[in-house]
Amino acid sequence: MTKRLKLVDILALGFMTFAFFLGAGNIIFPPQAGMLAGEHFTSAMTGFLITAVGLPLVGIIAVAIAGGGWKGLTRDLPSGLATLMAVLIFIIIGPAFAAPRAGLVAYEIGFKPFLLEPGQVELTAFSIVFFAVAMFFSLSQGKLIDSIGKLLTPLLFAALAILAIAVIVNPQGDVAAAQGAYVNNALTTGFLEGYNTMDTFAALMFGMLIVDVIRKKGIEDNKTTCMYLIYAGVIAAAGLAFVYISLFYLGSTASEVAAGTQNGGEIMAAYVNALFGPVGQMILAAIIGLACLTTVIGLVSACADYFSTLTRWTYRRWVVVVSLVCAIVANVGLKQLIAISVPVLFALYPVAITLIGLTFIRRWLPNPALGYRVVLGVALLFSLLDAVKVMGVDMSAFNFLPLFDVGMAWLLPTVAAMIVAKWLGTSSDKFAQA
Incomplete structure (x- = not known):
């Protein structure tokens, strides 16, 4: 008899997948795009949703169709080329760009505002602590559903829901005029902006990690595994769409309270401060910190899981190495x-x-x-x-x-x-x- 997951485990699997995807780029880019798109935010948001929600979901489904792994996706390519592609993507979404960026965003938006005179020492100290925490959770590969899906993600989603409801009920301004490329090419500009989330890359790689997590829950049948993988993708896509729509609307109504801001993080900080006052920074810090932490856990785990299949190093050793490299690269600076x-x-x-x-x-x-x-x-x-x-x-x-x-x-x-x-x-x- 084929073993089945309980409903709570399916939801936790979906929440875990959602949390893996929802990281730095997913938080900081939509508000800025919404602000620039202004009156054209619906078209820009549609383009963004295609690359930042639609493609990752289709990517998860593709992984399921291909048998749940990178080898299935690339079986018609030379093995050396397929491995090179995978290594490059893992480096991009792992220690080179996405994971350090998540740590930097957590510092810039969630921690730095509370410091009197932030400098390189503070960034270095934060990087060490942040990636050490991510490493701790990543080491328990078989417990990712329990630690991420059942513990951290519900807290993250609750904080995001509070923000989304507040933005819809009490917008802080009128929708402004479109700017720059959004004036004439809102749809395609939003589409390209979705690249910055890196979630299509992540979908191809997280698919393998999620399959491993499902297998560790005792699901051995391939058809059942793929079914749960698609369930997880659909739940994650629904959550991402909810977040992006609210953040795009936040940005489109932020021109009055966020004038002179330079990026999406500053837009969010100004908007949340206008909505909630001093306590707003605490809410924002919780959202950014949890979003970035859960994503880094997913990225570190995925990288370590794949690299351990290519070398004699164990999964746990790769977790330590990848976390250490991420902490070092994070000190380069967000910009x-x-x-x-x-x-x-x-x-x-x-x-x-x-x-x-x-x-x-x-x-x-x-x-x-x-x-x-x-x-x-x-x-x-x-x-x-x-x-x-x-x-x-x-x-x-x-x-x-x-x-x-x-x-x-x-x-x-x-x-x-x-x-x-x-x-x-x-x-x-x-x-x-x-």
């Missing part, structure tokens, strides 16, 4: 870290999106091995053009490319490559009809 990460995201995010798309059309490809190579190669080639442009290099010679002006030159060529792949030869691959 510098974001500036470095943006070109990388523009280069690799389309590749991740394309890989997800290929998972759903694979059964119709006569030669999946050839099709994957061609389509992913096209996606990478054109996404590199977008990445170089973001770095400030003059790329005006490529302005003739469709959507190049909005940073999505990769999209139409990749779709065309997918269509062409339908006729790229025949295959004796034993998976071709899978």
Whole structure:
């Protein structure tokens, strides 16, 4: 008889997945996008929801369809290339960018406002403590549902719900006029802003971690495991959508109380202070601290879990190493870290999106091995053009490319490559009809 999870465990699994996704970028980017989008915040929010909610959910489903792991997703690629892709993504969402960024946001918004004269010493001390706590929770790999899904996430969601209700009931201003790229390209600008959450990368990697968590609950059947994986993705997507909609609305009505702010964190701080007064900073610190901590726990656990399969080092040793590197990188500074990460995201995010798309059309490809190579190669080639442009290099010679002006030159060529792949030869691959 196939073992089943109780309803409370399914909800806890979904909450854990939600908490893994809801981190620094998910908190600081929507308010800023909402403020800039102003009267066009609905269109901008729609674009953002596609990349920050829709794609991660589809990514989780793709992992389930592929058998619950990276090997299933990349079975038609050379093993060395598949491993290289995985390592690069894990480095991006782990010690290089996403995890240290989460720690920095927790410091900048949740801790720094309480300091009289914050400096490098305070940042270093905070980084050590923050990543030590994340390491402590990550070491108990088999208890992630209990520690994250049943303990930390309900507290986080309660704090976010209080903020969301307050924003809707008592908005702190009128919706302002749109600014910058949001005036004429609100939808595509919101879509690209969703890259910053890095959640499509995370979905591909968290899927493997969530499968391991499900298996540690005694679920061995693949079909049942995939079903629970999809349940977790749907619950997480619903929670993320709730948070993003409220934060976009917060930003769109923040022009009066947050004038002169430089980023989404400052917008939230000003807005929460206007709503709740001095106690507002405490509420904001709780939201930011818990959101960033739960995400770092997920990132560290996912990285350690994968790297332990490539080396002789154990999971627990990798947890310590990844946590230590995150603490060191976090001392670079938030502004510098974001500036470095943006070109990388523009280069690799389309590749991740394309890989997800290929998972759903694979059964119709006569030669999946050839099709994957061609389509992913096209996606990478054109996404590199977008990445170089973001770095400030003059790329005006490529302005003739469709959507190049909005940073999505990769999209139409990749779709065309997918269509062409339908006729790229025949295959004796034993998976071709899978």
